Every structure is written in structure tokens, then in C-alpha cells.
Amino acid sequence: MPRLARYALVVCALAVAAAVVSFAKGSWIGVVWVLLAGVCSNMAWYYMRRTKAGRGGAGTGRGGAPAA
Secondary structure, three states: OOHHHHHHHHHHHHHHHHHHHHHHOOOOOHHHHHHHHHHHHHHHHHHHHHHHHOOOOOOEOHHHOEOO
């Protein structure tokens, strides 16, 4: 698993924990934490997918096609 994906998963887990604590205290700021968790999970998915594809994101043009 790539380093950036691991960092994103850690931030995602912390954001979920913060959302639970916020909602348990009756604060609506937990909504922001839930949104942050969603963004972080998407980042982790993207970095894992990019690494699995083996191209590392370099040398690709628009739409995933190789640059000419």
C-alpha cells in the first residue's frame, strides 16, 4: 500500500472518530468531519488504484491515455 494511501486512511479513521465524538456531544460540526472522511477515503482509493495500475500517474495524458 502506498504511503499517501496509508496517510489518507489514518486521516479518514481520525475524522470518523471525531465525527462520532462530535455527534455524541450534540454538535453539528460532525457533519464536516463526515465530509472530510469521505474525501479522505476517496483519496486513499485513488492512490491504491493508481499504484495497482502500475503507472504511478506519470506520463499519462487526459483521460488516462498515454501522452503522445
